[in-house]
Amino acid sequence: MILKNIGIQLQIDGGNKETISYCYSFKKKSRHIFNYIERNCLQQLKFESEEFKAIAISLRYGYENRFMNVEPEISSNKSLHIVLPFDKNEYDTINNNESYRELLYKYILMAFEKAQSKYIFPSSEILESYKELENKKFVNEWIFKKKIDKTRKITAELHCSLTIEKFELSLKVKEDKKGIYDEIILETDPDEIAFEYRFKDIIIEKDKIIITDKRKKTLKEILLRDIR
Numbered sequence: 001m002i003l004k005n006i007g008i009q010l011q012i013d014g015g016n017k018e019t020i021s022y023c024y025s026f027k028k029k030s031r032h033i034f035n036y037i038e039r040n041c042l043q044q045l046k047f048e049s050e051e052f053k054a055i056a057i058s059l060r061y062g063y064e065n066r067f068m069n070v071e072p073e074i075s076s077n078k079s080l081h082i083v084l085p086f087d088k089n090e091y092d093t094i095n096n097n098e099s100y101r102e103l104l105y106k107y108i109l110m111a112f113e114k115a116q117s118k119y120i121f122p123s124s125e126i127l128e129s130y131k132e133l134e135n136k137k138f139v140n141e142w143i144f145k146k147k148i149d150k151t152r153k154i155t156a157e158l159h160c161s162l163t164i165e166k167f168e169l170s171l172k173v174k175e176d177k178k179g180i181y182d183e184i185i186l187e188t189d190p191d192e193i194a195f196e197y198r199f200k201d202i203i204i205e206k207d208k209i210i211i212t213d214k215r216k217k218t219l220k221e222i223l224l225r226d227i228r
Contacts, residue, residue: 001078003047003121005054007034008107010086013062026059026091030104031190032162033133036140041129047122054079055121057111059086072115080119082111097164101138105130138164147202153177154224156202156209167195171211171220173227181227185211185220 008030010023056079070083084107094100108130112123133140144158152175159170167188173181188194199219203210211220 001049001051001053003045003049003053003055004038004042005079006037006042006056006126007031007054008057008059008104010059011061011063012086012088013060028190029097029100029164031192032138032140032164033101033104033130035162035192036133037126037129039142040132041122041125045122045125047125049121051119052078052080052121055111056081057107058083059107060084061086061088072118080115080121082115084110084114097138100164101134144169144199145202147204149204154204154209156204158199158202158211162190164190166190169195169199171209171222173209173222175228181222 008027010026012019012023015023051074054077056075058081060083072080072082075081091103094103108127112121112127115121116123140162142160144160146155146157148155155174157172159172161168161170167186167190168184169186171181171183171185172179186195186198188198197214199211200214200216201212203212207225208221208223210218213219
């Protein structure tokens with residue numbers, strides 16, 4: 001198996017709508033970091049493991065001790081599952097993004113330290129990737145797809161931006177190397193579940209450009225005559 005994914009989730013005992021939203025908010029704020037690590041570290045590294053294809057850090061609050069002191073183990077979905085206690089009081093005092101990232105990094109270090117004696121995984125490379133993103137001021141941007149109509153010298157690109165607050169998809173169009181269109185065409189929560197299925201392909205037709213989703217439905221359509 002190839003290690004492809006890494007993530008963190010928060011679980012609070014006796015969950016209701018309020019706590020579920022609280023936990024999801026914690027996870028959403030982490031995805032700009034783990035998405036970067038998955039794309040720029042794990043996809044390139046192609047680390048092979050006979051046991052797991054993902055690393056799942058599970059933070060728990062309010063559970064009985066028997067659910068807290070769990071040793072790292074391989075779950076039924078082939079994830080390396082690492083359980084840590086969550087300091088809710090510490091988290092609730094956080095009032096800025098920098099402090100959240102520092103707390104997240106602390107939990108990553110704690111999880112790796114707990115699991116390293118039992119399992120082999122590329123902890124150094126993952127932490128280096130985190131620091132790489134930190135040096136970029138946590139700017140996680142990439143070009144998802146590019147299409148070129150050489151005859152008409154038209155280029156269309158889908159640009160992705162994932163921040164701690166949101167995900168944005170932009171469509172950029174050039175004609176004869178001159179920019180003629182640059183607009184955000186999709187904005188969602190910063191969570192792949194919310195945006196990954198929403199876009200897939202660029203189709204350049206005679207008179208228009210169409211962006212389709214994974215179900216081949218139209219996300220965005222622009223007429224070339226309107227943007228020239």
